[in-house]
Amino acid sequence: MRFIVALFVCTVAGVSAAASAEACPGNPDALGTSRVLTVNPGEFTRLGTVQYKQTLPLKDHEVVLTFDDGPLPPYSDIILDTLASQCVKATYFLVGQMAHAYPSIVRRIYNEGHTIGTHSQHHPRAFELLSMQRVEREVDVGIDSVTAALGDAKALSPFFRLPGFGRTNAIERFLENKQLVTWSADVDTDDWWRGSTPGAIVKRAMRRLDAKGRGIILMHDIHRATAMALPILLKELKANGYHVVHVTAAGERPKSVPELMALPNTDGKVLLTVQTSDFSVTRQSHRIRKHSKSRHRAVHSYYPGGLSDDRMSALGQ
Ligand SMILES: [Zn+2]
Numbered sequence: 001m002r003f004i005v006a007l008f009v010c011t012v013a014g015v016s017a018a019a020s021a022e023a024c025p026g027n028p029d030a031l032g033t034s035r036v037l038t039v040n041p042g043e044f045t046r047l048g049t050v051q052y053k054q055t056l057p058l059k060d061h062e063v064v065l066t067f068d069d070g071p072l073p074p075y076s077d078i079i080l081d082t083l084a085s086q087c088v089k090a091t092y093f094l095v096g097q098m099a100h101a102y103p104s105i106v107r108r109i110y111n112e113g114h115t116i117g118t119h120s121q122h123h124p125r126a127f128e129l130l131s132m133q134r135v136e137r138e139v140d141v142g143i144d145s146v147t148a149a150l151g152d153a154k155a156l157s158p159f160f161r162l163p164g165f166g167r168t169n170a171i172e173r174f175l176e177n178k179q180l181v182t183w184s185a186d187v188d189t190d191d192w193w194r195g196s197t198p199g200a201i202v203k204r205a206m207r208r209l210d211a212k213g214r215g216i217i218l219m220h221d222i223h224r225a226t227a228m229a230l231p232i233l234l235k236e237l238k239a240n241g242y243h244v245v246h247v248t249a250a251g252e253r254p255k256s257v258p259e260l261m262a263l264p265n266t267d268g269k270v271l272l273t274v275q276t277s278d279f280s281v282t283r284q285s286h287r288i289r290k291h292s293k294s295r296h297r298a299v300h301s302y303y304p305g306g307l308s309d310d311r312m313s314a315l316g317q
Contacts, residue, residue, distance in 0.1 A: 023087060024086070024087035027085060027086065027087065029238075030085070030086045030087045030088075031086045031087070031088055031234050031235075031237060031238045031244060032086070032087045032088065032244070033087060033088055033089045033244050033245070033246045034062070034243035034244060034245060035243075035245055035246070036245070036246045036247075036248055037056065037057070037058075037064075037245050037246070037247050037248070038247075038248050038249070038250050039056070039159075039181060039247055039248070039249055039250065040249075040250040041158050041179045041180070041181050041249065041250070042179070044056075044181050045172075045175075045176050045181060045182065046172065046176075046181070046182045046184065047181060047182070047183050047184060047216065048183060048184025048185045048186055048215075048216050049184075049186045049212070049215065050165070050184045050185045050186060050188055050218075051165055051167060051184035052184055055186055055215065055216065056215075056216060056245075056247065058214040058215065058245060059214065060213050060214055061213065061214060061240075061241050061242050061243060062214050062242070062243050062244075062245045063187075063209065063214060063215060063216075063217055063237065063242050063243070063244055063245065064090075064091060064215070064216045064217065064244070064245050064246075064247050065083075065088065065090040065091070065217050065219070065244060066090060066091045066092070066093065066161075066183065066185065066216055066217060066218055066219065067079065067090055067091075067092050067093070067219050067220060067221040068092075068093045068095075068119055068161060068218065068219070068220050068221075069093075069095055069098070069119065069123065069220045069221070069222045070092065070094060070095070070098055070102075070105070070220070070221040070222050071092075071094065071098055071099065071102045071105035071106060071109065071221065071222075072098060072102070072221070072222040073102060073105065074227075075221055075222055075223060075224060075226065075227040076102070076105050076109075076221045076222070077105065077108075078227040079221045079226070079227050079230055080105075080108060080109065080112060082227075082230045082231050082234065083112070083114070083230075084112055086234050088234060088244050089113050089114055089115070089244070089246035090114050090115070090246075091114065091115040091116075091117060091157075091159065091183075091246075091247055092109050092114055092115065092116050092117065092221070093117045093118060093119035093159070093160070093161040093183065094106060094109075094116060094117075094118055094119060094146050094149075095118075095119050095120065095121070095122070095123050095142065096118065096120065096121035096122070096141055096142035096143075096144070096145030096146055097121055097122055097145065099145050099146045099148075099149040100145045100148070100149060102149075103148075103149035103150075103151075103260055104259070104260040104261065106146065106149040106150055107149070107150065107151070107257050107258070107259055107260055108259070110150055110155050110256070110257055111256045111257060111259065113246075115157050115159070115246070115247055115248055115249070116146065116150065116155065116156055116157060117156070117157050117158070117159025117160055117161065117183065118139070118142045118143050118146050118156070118159070118160055118161075119142065119160070119161050119163060120138040120139060120142045120162075120163050121137070121138050121139075121141040121142040121145060122138065122142075123163045124138060124163060125163075125164070126164070126166060127162055127163045127164055127166030127167075127171070128162075128164075128166035128167055128168050128171065129166070130166075132170055132171070132174065135170075135171055135174065136174060138163075139160065139174070139175070139178070139180075143156065150257050151257050151258060152254055152257050154251075154252065154253055154254055155253055155254055155257050157248065157249035157253075158178075158179055158180050158181060158249055159180065159181050159183055159249060160175055160180040160181070160182055160183065161182070161183045161184070162182065162184075165184060167182075181249075183216065184216075185215070185216045185217065185218035186212055186214070186215025186216045186217070187205060187208045187209045187212060187215045187216065187217045187218065188208070188218045189201055189204060189205040189208070189217060189218060189219050189226075190204060191205075191219050191220055191223055191225060191226045191229065192220055192223060196225050197225060198225050198226075198228040198229035198232060199229075199232070201225060201226065201229040201233070202229050202232045202233045202236055205217060205219075205229075205233055206233075206236050206240070209242070210240075
């Protein structure tokens with residue numbers, strides 16, 4: 001009898017070891033993803049204590065990683081590599097025009113198991129000051145662009161993050177009526193701050209996270225410093241006993257979408273164009289930001305939306 005019990009215990013231990021090795025092939029020490037949390041848009045309308053009372057029902061020391069504003073090579077790719085090496089799943093809020101420019105990265109994000117929501121078409125500045133007509137177009141066109149990049153409307157989750165957290169009651173009502181869950185955050189890493197070193201980003205993120213003990217962490221996958229900070233942050237999360245939760249939306253989603261080749265004449269050409277203008281505006285934005293009173297408005301002044309007055313006029317606004 002004792003032998004049978006011992007055999008049973010060994011078998012269970014063996015299964016469990018095999019399962020964890022399988023969970024992250026090639027990296028037994030990976031941070032990993034501890035569980036999947038399915039969100040029903042009917043139950044949650046607005047999430048994140050930075051702006052709202054309600055947030056995700058996370059347990060102590062559980063975090064959700066989120067990335068805004070991409071995709072943008074090479075940083076989005078580096079970040080995806082890091083997440084894959086640690087078997088960590090995240091939630092992305094993609095900008096429509098960026099998704100249009102880099103559809104192969106959008107599909108990579110999806111096929112590597114991450115959740116994809118949207119973040120408007122052009123990431124306009126001062127979202128809360130736009131006319132509702134403009135807000136609606138930004139949201140709708142952003143969804144259309146990301147859907148087109150994915151090639152399958154079912155691959156997109158009904159999650160939305162307001163550019164610059166620019167909220168009004170009317171905007172929130174509109175999003176709610178569209179059955180979109182509005183995501184704010186619980187822990188803002190401020191990884192976009194000028195001159196932020198990877199070490200400073202991690203320190204700030206961990207300090208703010210420790211103060212709350214859990215939550216939705218906001219980062220941006222378009223910055224070099226963020227790409228460099230992420231491996232350190234994941235190490236710190238593991239060392240401090242945090243667990244990553246992957247959030248999905250209720251409903252059926254395809255297992256994968258067909259991959260796209262990043263052809264030099266398509267993705268590559270757009271890449272060069274967008275990168276050039278993005279970087280030039282990045283420099284410009286630092287000057288704007290310095291004199292801005294509104295932190296969040298300034299944060300996003302250099303984002304894709306901020307850069308493209310020509311694209312705005314293409315929208316007729
Ligand atoms: Zn943003």
